[in-house]
Structures are given as C-alpha cells and as structure tokens.
Amino acid sequence: MRGVVCGCPMIDGMPAASSPVNRRSEYARMTREAILDTARSLFTAQGYYATKVEQIAEAARVAPATVYAVGGGKSGLLRTLIETSVNSADNARLLADIEAATDPGHLIRLVVSATRTRFGEWSTLMRQVVAAAPQEPAVREAMEIAHEGLRGGLRVTADRLSALGALRDGLDAAEAADILWLYLCNAAYFVRGDDLGWPLDRSEAWLNVVLPRELLGGEPAR
Template sequence: MAEGVKRRYDSTRRTAQAHENRLRILEAAHALFVAQGYGATTVAEVAAAAGVAPETVYAAFRTKLTLLRRAWDLAVGGDDREVHLLERPELREVFDEPDLRARLARFARVNTAIMQRTAGLRLAVEHAADGDPAAGELLAEIDRARLDAMGVHARAAAATGRLAVPEATCQDVLVATTDGALWRTLVERRGWSDEDYAGWLARLWVATLVEGVDVGE
C-alpha cells in the first residue's frame, strides 16, 4: 500500500514538474521573442533561459513555431488553463454589465491588461510573418480570432439598444483599437500609465459607440 502511495506521489510530482517546466519555457520564449525577434531566437537560447535542456523544449513543444503559438495563448489568457478568453471570469463580468457605458469601461480595463501581456509578442509575430509563411498563418489566425471576438462584443452591445452605430461599425472600431498598436504608442513610447490608457480608451469607445453621449462629457 505504501509503495502504491509512493508511486502516485512520484507521478504527481513528475506531472507538476513538467507543468512548471512548460511555464518556464513559455515565459522564456515570450521574453526572448520580444527582445530579439522570433527568427533570431533559437530553441537552445530558450532552453538556457528556462533552465532546461533543449531536448526538454522539443519534447514539450516539438517545433519553435508551436512554442510561439503556445506563448501567444499563454499571453492572451494570462495563464495556461484551457478556457476560451470570452469564457474567462473577467470577460464574463464585462458581458454581465447591463449598462453599455459601464461595460465598455470594464472592457477597456480588461483589454489594457491583455495588451500588457500581448502587445510586444504581437509585434514579434508581425515581424516574423514578413519572412516566414508559417508565422504569417499564425498572424492571420490571431487576427481572425480577434475579429470574431469583437463581433461577439458588438452583438452584445447592439442587444443593449444603446449602440449609436451599426453593429458592423462597432466591430470594426473594436478591432481597430485592440491590436496593440495604440497601447504600444501611448504606454510604451509616450509614457502613459496603464490606468490613463484604459480611461482614455473607455472614453473613446463610449463617445464613438454609445447612443446619446455628449462628446464633451
């Protein structure tokens, strides 16, 4: 019986260690892709930064492109749980807010947090896509997923009866303002705080999208 308990303990410990290794590898890959670019980063460098052997990286992810994909997924969600972004608690709270103005303010705060995690990596994917067809496909997938997600937000906004523009226009406005470019410009380059950025984004969305809002408010 004791031997069986020991085997279960060893198995649990190995599983936990493998999970920790994966997270360290993904965090190291993210940092290196942002700092020096996807093309210039080697699996050996990722392994060294994560404190594991290159073979461990290949065993967990097989290819550098898969490593980039999983690093992106981790950055978007903020953790490695297999829960779609729109089903995560912070987004469910956005959709549960009945007042469209308050909802957009909530969404601006959530989106700002996502930009903190993803904007740099998004830029690395864009640069990689210039010369790597597989990275280009990943970028297209990322953009399709964001377009679909903003469509969900736009439909929900329209359902409140307070949307000042057509649903398709709302989707386009959200898509245009959530790819990381604005966050990089205002926060990274111009020195805005994330709090200031989230407040400005909320005001922009409310003024553009909510019916009956005085732009001077």
C-alpha cells in the same frame, strides 16, 4: 481511516505519498511552464529570429529535444504562448463579465481597461511577432490567432451592446465590432504609443471618451 485536510489526502492520519504518475505529471507541467516562460523572455529581450532553441533549452535547464517535444521548435512555442493567453482563465472571466453586463458605459470601460492591460503585458512580444510575421508563415498564423482572439471578444462586446439596445441609431453589431477593432487592436495602441507618444493612461482616458460617442451616441457619463 481516510480524510482530507487542506485538500491533502490522509491515510491513518498521515499524508498519502504522491503517486509516481502524479509526480511525473507535475514535473512535466513545471518543465513546460519553464520552457514557455524562457521562450517568452528571450523572444522579448533579443528578438524572435535571434533566439535559438539551444538558448531556450540552456536557460530552462532542459535538453533541446525537450524544447522540441513541448513546442515543436520556436514557432510552436510562440503559437503555444499566444494560444495559452487567448484561452486563459482571465479571458474566460472577462467574456463572462461582458455577457453579464447591463450598463453600456460600464461595459465599454471594462473592455477598454482589459485591452489596455493585455497590451501592456504583451506589447513587447507582439512587436517581435509583427516583425517576424512577413517572413515566416508559422509566425503569421500565431499573430492571426492573437487577432482572432481579440476580435472574438470585441464581437461579443458589440453583440451585448446591441442586445441592450444601446447602439446609436443606424449602427448594427457588426459595424460596432469593426469600430471597437479600429480603436482597440494592437496596431491602434502602437500608433498612439509610438507615433503620438501617448502613455497608456492617456490612451485609456481618451478611449473612454471617444468610444461611447462612436458607439452609443451623445457624450459619455462623467
């Protein structure tokens, strides 16, 4: 007799043993996650160039060959980290929320909040990417993946505002996407945080005033 209890297959009332294939797959997934988490921590703590593959392997408790197999070296791990973030389930849900939005003001606040959150999570690592990119083409490619992921989301936002008929007179979707990039890219957040000393709360509040004025015209709803 077969059944399912809490998602666990049952045979004759007893949980079925995991197959060797399933166990290998789970071990491979856990190993990959451990390597990526370790790489991100070390890149952030001591810098991309100062981090060695052997250090990642030791901290993740795997052989260096396993690190190369998972990511193809440091640049591969960095690219995988960024691609994983860009293609995450959270980003997919955000894009769905953008495309479903019906209130322009809410849509702008949604995107501002999302970029503020992502910047808070990734800014330390992105500093390392920006520092290493001029000297290493593979790191530049990883940075471009991150930038294109954000630009793609901002284009979707601009297109949605246009579809709602919300953009101010004389502004088209392409120009709106450029304005969103100007205010919401990592470089803009770094300027506000590093050069002006603004905490993220102040930056978010300011963006929620400026962007509706820039994109929609008039004053934002209070």
